[in-house]
Structure formats: structure tokens, C-alpha cells
Amino acid sequence: MSDITYTVRRLVSRHQGALPAILTCPHGGDDQPPGVQKKRTGKTIPEDCDFQLNTDRLTRTVTREVAQTLFDVFGESPYVVIADFDRDYIDANRRFECAFEDNEAEPFYLEYHNTIRSFADEIRLDTGGPGLLFDIHGTEQVRSDEADVFFGTLNGESISALLRRDPLAMSRARSLPGLLRASGYVVSSQTPETIKGGFTLEEYGSQNPDGLDSIQVEIETSLRIDVAKRTPFVEDFAFAISSLIARYADTHTMAAYRTANFIPRLLKG
Numbered sequence: 001m002s003d004i005t006y007t008v009r010r011l012v013s014r015h016q017g018a019l020p021a022i023l024t025c026p027h028g029g030d031d032q033p034p035g036v037q038k039k040r041t042g043k044t045i046p047e048d049c050d051f052q053l054n055t056d057r058l059t060r061t062v063t064r065e066v067a068q069t070l071f072d073v074f075g076e077s078p079y080v081v082i083a084d085f086d087r088d089y090i091d092a093n094r095r096f097e098c099a100f101e102d103n104e105a106e107p108f109y110l111e112y113h114n115t116i117r118s119f120a121d122e123i124r125l126d127t128g129g130p131g132l133l134f135d136i137h138g139t140e141q142v143r144s145d146e147a148d149v150f151f152g153t154l155n156g157e158s159i160s161a162l163l164r165r166d167p168l169a170m171s172r173a174r175s176l177p178g179l180l181r182a183s184g185y186v187v188s189s190q191t192p193e194t195i196k197g198g199f200t201l202e203e204y205g206s207q208n209p210d211g212l213d214s215i216q217v218e219i220e221t222s223l224r225i226d227v228a229k230r231t232p233f234v235e236d237f238a239f240a241i242s243s244l245i246a247r248y249a250d251t252h253t254m255a256a257y258r259t260a261n262f263i264p265r266l267l268k269g
Helices: 059-074 103-127 157-165 176-182 199-204 221-225 227-248
Strands: 007-009 012-015 021-025 079-083 132-139 149-152 213-220
Touching: 012 103, 021 059, 021 103, 059 079, 059 132, 059 221, 059 227, 079 103, 103 199, 132 199, 132 221, 132 227, 149 176, 157 199, 157 213, 176 227, 199 213, 213 221, 213 227, 221 227
Parallel strands: 021 079, 021 132, 132 213
Antiparallel strands: 007 012, 012 079, 149 213
């Protein structure tokens, strides 16, 4: 199977997929945008902005590897949008007035969000409405809840269409959290307020008439930086995503859902 190819424009890597799902990654970049000199300080933005500078290490790698795994298994890939610019200059997961302090950063921020919007509209047109978005983030281990993975949904708002179809969509044994728990991961049962979901979910979640069911995925540090842990996690996470796509999104393009060659670790022995 060939590798997924990406097009890069204004430090936004994107891949136009076929599956009704988008993987987004706003905080893993490390490039200084050309012409942008002023780093973010938090001093010239509205007081209600959640100002953060930390980079989510290796989330770009996780995002690309999950996309590639889906492509290798099904022969079709998700849509992918990755911010390659450093969060020091632009925070892609904040609303416009909170995202940057150098006006030269605006085209890069808009490139990221215009790409997501374009892909979301394309998915909705293809499926008649249903679709999924997974916003990939990284988190340090939370002392009050030492989970491997947290899922943010704005307290259910950003997956409102999904929950209307199935109120137990995030709690069944074969749900996204359920499949990861079956693979041995600790998935938080109550996502902390600080990582319940950000601007991407607010803007593109299914509480909006033009939105997709959107989930913020917070992955603990060791699962990202330790290759021996990351490799099986990517496989298990890709399988969990594929199950959700098959159950809740329009998957007529998935060529009879070819799972015969993909046996996740939770089914091996």
C-alpha cells in the first residue's frame, strides 16, 4: 500500500480523503510562519481567551500514523488537516481574536480553518449530513484522573447528532471509549473541565447545522513519545475510529468494510 500524500500551503498540511471523517491536529507544529515575528504573550488578546503555549509533542506523528493505518487497512483514508506552525505564534484551536498577536499570522490561521470547513462541507455533501471529526491533542497525566486517553465533547454538545441517533454511543462496549478500554487503556469516564473541548469543537461540532460529530482526543504523553507504546495505540485507536465510522457515519465508500485483514490486538488471543 502506498503512503498518504499531503499538500502543504501556508504551513497547513492537508490530505483530501474518502472516508467521512476528518483528523485535525492544531498544536503539534514547530515552524515559525514566514513574516510572523511576534510571539504570543497573552497580553494583547481578550481576557476570556484561554492562553496556552505548550506544544502537544508528536501529535502530528500520531495523526499521520492513524490516517495511514486506516488507509492501509481499508484502502481509503480519512481527511487530514495538520497545523505545522508553532503554537508560540498561532493557536489554531482558539477563536480568531485569541489565536495570534501578529497580524501577519492571519493567513496561516485562516488557511487551517478554511481547509477544515471545506472538508467538512465535502463530507456532508457526500453523506447527506453525517460525518466525524477527531481533534488530536496531547496532555500530561492528570493527577486527579490518571487516564491514558480523554475524550472531550463539550459535555455532549459537539456530538449531539450522534447522541440523538444513539444516546449510548460513547458508553457501549463497542463505542470509541469501550474499544480502547478493551485493548487495555485507561479511558477517563469524566473528562476534566480543562480539556472538555475547544474552539474546533465549538466551530465544527454537530450542535451547528453545518457541523460534524466532533470529539477532542487527549492522549497522555507516554503513549505519544514511546514508540513501543505508540505503535500499538495507533493501531487500536484506528480500529476504534473505523468501528465508529462503520456504525454511525455513511460508509458506502468503504468497499464492503474490509475488516478481514485487520485483526486488532483486542481480538488476538
